[in-house]
Structures are given as structure tokens and as C-alpha cells.
Amino acid sequence: MQRIWTTQLGSYAGERVQIAGWLHRLRQLSNVTFLILRDGQGLAQVVIDDPRLTDELANWYHESVLLVEGVVVVEPQAPGGMEIHQPSIKLLANSAEPPPFDLFRPALKAQLPTILDHAPLSLRHPRRRAQFLIASASISGFRSALQTLNFVEIQTPKIVASATEGGANVFKIDYFGTPAYLAQSPQFYKQMMVGVFERVFEIGPVFRAEPHSTTRHINEYVSLDAEMGFIDDHRTVMTTLTEVIRGMLDTVRRDAHDATALLGIDLPQVPPTIPIIHFSGAQDLIWRETGEDPRGEPDLAPAHERWLGDWVQREYGSDFLFVEGYPMAKRPFYTHPAPQHPEYSNSFDLLFRGLELVTGGQRRHLYDDYLAALATHGLPVEPFVGYLQAFKYGMPPHGGFAIGLERWVAQLTGASNIRETTLFPRDIHRLTP
């Protein structure tokens, strides 16, 4: 007999079927036992009134793997409106001991470190699964939105000869006796690839050796990167990003519908045009409206980003806000200055409900500008020779953006710690499982 998914039971009323999965829950009442079986897709209720079978089941711990055959019966009270009667049950693999926390409760009742220490188990909880189905759908949406716009998917190396932005916070590797580093971002490579395909994207890991521990940082994460050529300026990139965010949310809505329903998430709408405010205008606004004076600061404080999130919601009914024109002072050397006001950059952040979600901008594209910018930043040319080839042999105006996947999912699902939306997080204190 061909096994079916628990989510397919609705099409098999009255028929004998085979399902398989994990012993999610067992509830023994006085003269009937309910077994909830969890498979890769959902849950199914199995009704057991054979006392011998009930006795046998009592020997198996939660999470044992079972093969169940039985008849599908309509039961509006059961998950999916169906349940299995007259079951025969075969044990495929016993759970060696009872799980340290219950997976059948609405939420995991354990501290985050315990949940993370037991990731192979805790990820089986329906709410945790839902978060990663949203991650997976987000990636699909990112990819298909960009492919529609003729972006080519690439994979660039993660072992690199020099630190991306010449800074600290890189992990060192011993590469056959030569020092090497883990890539902090695919920035240089995606730019080089603009010279090849004009429009490229990459979905891959990035590594940041930041030696601090916060709820918003992990040391390895998945970066959704895009870069495109022949732009007017950063505004072209912002238009593309708007389409990409819309595509990601549409795909989550379509492909992860059950997951968003289970988590009770209210997915944001992307307005036809996302409001834009200049960095200096944002500082002025905060000063006028709140009395606090951030003018002269090179960046926005998280509290001010939250204030801007409330403001754009109030004034424009938008969950999103572009802040453009961050000062050049704190931006990396490849950042393109604003032609009319070169102390500001053609860069932007996208705020989502008051939290920074995406950073992007226009990059320099002229070889001589790069040589000058490296000098200004006190950086040597030698480690950048390979990268600089792209500009030496002709590069168009270009720019791009990067979305941190785990942070995107955390903000979408309201997770309070980015570790909850990372399968196997890596932080300064955690390297396993």
C-alpha cells in the first residue's frame, strides 16, 4: 500500500490508507486512546479501541516512528477534519528515551539554551517547523522575483585571501599553511559578476567574527544578496528591492500559508511605492518631533529607527520605510557618494516596522575612484588586485543589497531572538549541535 501524507486524508474518506510518522502525542481516556501522528507535512488523529494495541503503545516513548494503516473517517473535531479508525500499527524505530520537553504542547516549555542544545528534537515542534517553512518560502520568493528580472544565480567562494572590508571580525583559516579568511559577505564577488551577467544573486552563508552576543546577531548566517548593473543610482536598486520584498511576501503567503496561520502572523503589505526619507531629513524630523537631537550622528540609533517605523505607519500606513543618503563617514570604501552632496552616500537602509532589514546602495564603478577611495581609507591596493580587475576592464554604474534571512524571518514571525529562526545557530558561546 502506498503511504500518503497526513494532509491528504481529506481525499480518502472511507478508504483504507497507510500513513507514517512520529508518535506526537498519546492520550489515553477510559475506553479509547487517541494517537496523534506527525509526519513531514502535518498531524493526523488515530483512534485506538483495541486494549492490546493500547498496551503496546504505552511501551513506546513519544517520537517513536510508526507506520499506521487504517480507515479514514470524517470527524470534524480531528485535525484536518479526518481521523483513522481500526488501525494496525507497526513500530519502525523506537525513541530510546522520553523527550526532555513535550513537542505536542502549543509552545515549547523550555529555556532557549535547552531548546538549542536539543535542536534535532526541538525543530520537530510544529511552531519551529513553521518558522523554517517561512524561511524556505522566503528564499523561493527571493529567487523567483530576481529570476523574473533576468538575474543569474551564482555561488562565490567562502574561503578568501583577505578580509572583505579590510577590517577585523573575520574568522581565520589555515589554508595549506597560508592564512585565509571566511567571507564576511559576497560583496566583492557579486560586484565582479556584474561585469559578467549584469544581474546576479546569491543565497549563501556569511561569517562574522563579532565577539559580542545579542539577540539580533549570530556569527554565521544566510545572506540573500543581489547586485545589478546599468542603474541610474541607488533608487534603481530600491525599486528592484521593493519588487523582491513583494515577491518574497507573496510566496510566503502562497507556499507557507499553514505556517503563517499556525503562528498567527499578520503578513505586511508592500505599498506600490515605499516611502523614502533622506537620512538628514530623518534626523531633522526626529529632532523636531521628539526633542532629541541626533543631528551630526553618522548613523540612526535603534530607538530612532523604531520611532521612524511608528511615524511611517502613522503618516503613510506603511510597514516599510527607506532611509537613503547615510553619511559617507561610516560606509565602506566601495560606497558611491551622492554626486551633489558627496558627504552623503547613495546608500540606503530598508526599515521594516522600525527595524533595519536590508542594507544596500550604489557602488563606485570607476577604476580611478577605487584607487582614490582605498587611499582615503588607508587601505593597501595589493589585497584588492583581483577585485579591482573588474573595474580596470570597464564596469557600469551598479549597486545591490543584502537581506539577512534569519533576521527577516525573526521580524516576520515576531521571534524575539534570531537564534529561534536559525536551524543550528553559531554564536560566541555555541558551536553545537
Next chain:
Amino acid sequence: MQRIWTTQLGSYAGERVQIAGWLHRLRQLSNVTFLILRDGQGLAQVVIDDPRLTDELANWYHESVLLVEGVVVVEPQAPGGMEIHQPSIKLLANSAEPPPFDLFRPALKAQLPTILDHAPLSLRHPRRRAQFLIASASISGFRSALQTLNFVEIQTPKIVASATEGGANVFKIDYFGTPAYLAQSPQFYKQMMVGVFERVFEIGPVFRAEPHSTTRHINEYVSLDAEMGFIDDHRTVMTTLTEVIRGMLDTVRRDAHDATALLGIDLPQVPPTIPIIHFSGAQDLIWRETGEDPRGEPDLAPAHERWLGDWVQREYGSDFLFVEGYPMAKRPFYTHPAPQHPEYSNSFDLLFRGLELVTGGQRRHLYDDYLAALATHGLPVEPFVGYLQAFKYGMPPHGGFAIGLERWVAQLTGASNIRETTLFPRDIHRLTP
């Protein structure tokens, strides 16, 4: 005016359009100059009969970036059957010096090390681009074939606390003062995730510190990994793999048609069922037919794989052959033995035209079997505690496979060195660009 792609000219005959791209070639005849412009999609011919413009162009090196406006005229001799007349041309970015090799010739006339040293430039050659369009389409096909079968896309960590298979050939990292490693494969994580979603796949980098240099090995590559639960045995995995290979080739055929045409590639057909031969049967066959006696060897020699490729082509007209049942002796500890012949494993290789393309198999799934297998292999339990949780709390029979992307593209396109199908290869002698 809205810029269009060179490949769209066919829809604009008689109209004035804007195109943009790189100065791919300039051919000055006595009274007319032909400029070939290359953009992210293709090539277009621009006809220049204004001597002042011709003079100006002579100042710009190949690969300079240009914006061209002109009228589209039907010309069957030109690439795409169209050319641009009465052009006005604007220089967007000069190439600072002439390229060290010509990108307009049918093949790059340079040695491989030179080509790789100049990757940001050499990748612009149409034939190199074509290889990576095939890579990109292969990935799309891999992903969509698996998503159709309810596989969930995951991203697992690349920084790990212990070497995947307890062996050598791992890159060491300094992780905040603790030794850590780069993942040799997502093997353990994809297995753990079978406990969560049953069916998962991952597209990501893997790292092998193999200290040798061959045309078939690089030290960082892209692995297309899949793993699935509730299988009968490795044959279930082979059936899935067959569908995935079919999907990859169908997508290459559809999405990378121009690329395969440019490279003159004859894409293989996947037969409804790929022939299967047992490892020991293959050895017997080689012995009977060639007189060489490989019986007793724990693996197949490359020459014998090639012989089997010829044999399956001759006997079954198939480009593909499954070899199943490799001896347990040389397989990693998680390999599932064949129940009736435990000296052989439930593993397989897929040969494509006589070359090993995919390795896969059934894995052990019972906790006690893992403890025994680790002991047999002389491996301690402690580094595997996180991984073993998956089995402690119930795991179904499962298995999977891994395809090396660069090797797949090399074999499909007939590239003689895997470095040709890697954007920025990493080997024992190469860490840049």
C-alpha cells in the same frame, strides 16, 4: 528612453532604441566600422559610418562600457538578425588598459592559470558565461524537481565543532579561541533534518582540505544535497535521484538553450529507468569481458568506470548507470549495510558517461546501530552527541545523495578541468581572485 536587452532587438525593427554593454569588438573596414556590443544577455552589431565617431571609438579599449542609441534594422548577417544604425554612443566607463586576451575570439587564447588569474575578465567570454548559465539552470532544475516532491530547502552551518566523518582533510578555524572546522558536507545536518521535515535539500558550499591537485578536485565546491525519510531502501533514493537528474536536464534544455547551443553540447537523455548493476556483478563483468581482475578491490578504478560507461551505452543505449552495493569496508560509519549481505552496503554511485557523478545511499537510522558503528570504526561518541540525538528520539529509514555542481557542469559541457566550471576556484595553489 528605456534601455532594452540586445536579445530583444528582434521586436523593435525600425524603432529607435537604447542598448548598453561592453565594447566586445571593433572592426574598422575602409568606410564603415562594426562595433559589437555585449550585454548581460547577448551581442548586438552597431554600424558606424560617421568618421568622427569612428575616431572617438578608436580611443577606447575593448571592454569599455557604452550606452548606444540607434535605429534597429533587419540584417540577416548580424547576430540575432538585427543591427543598429545611426548610432549615438556615450562612454559610461573606460577600460583602463587593453585586456590581456581577446574576449571576441571563439575560444580564449590563454593558458588556464592566466584565465583563472583574470577571472573577473575571462568570465565575460561568451563560452565561459554559457557554462555558468548551465550551472544556474541545473540548480533551478534540482530545486524545482525536489520542491515538486515536497522537499524543503534548508541551510545548515558550515562552521562545525568536529570533522564530519572523523577524518583528516578538514580546514581548521580559530573560533573565538576554540578549534573548529569547515563542514566537509551537510551530511549530519541533512540527516537530522529528516527528523523534522522528512525531505530536505540544500545547495551550499563544502570544503575539503585534500592536499592534492588534480583536474577533478577543488577544495571548495557547491554541493547539491538531498535526504529523504521513509524509504524502503537505497532503491527509493535512486528513483528520486533519477527524477532529479531528469528535472535538471529538462531545465538546462529549457532555460539554457542558447548556452548549450553555443557550446555545441549534446545533452543526454535520461532513460525511464536507469540500468542498475551490483558492485560485485560489475567486477565480475569486467573480469569476464576484459580479462582484468578487479574482484576483491573495495572500489572501482576510474578506468573500469569508463569501461562500464561504454558497456551500458552499448548494451542499453544509456548515458547513465547505477552501481549499487559498494563494500562496507570503505564506507563511512553511517552507511546502511545490505540486510542480506552485510559486507555490502545499501549505497550507490551514479555513473554518467563512465564518470562518477553522484554518490548516495541508505543511512543507518537506529540509535543502537550508530553506537555500534562508531565503536566498530574506533570513533568516540562525544563529538557526535548532537547528531545522535536525531536517532535517539526516533528516525525513520532514510537516505540521500549529493551532486557536485562544478563536476556536473564539467561533465555536461566536456570541460577537461573542473576549474573551468568554477567561478573562482580554490585549490592547493590558488586562493585568489
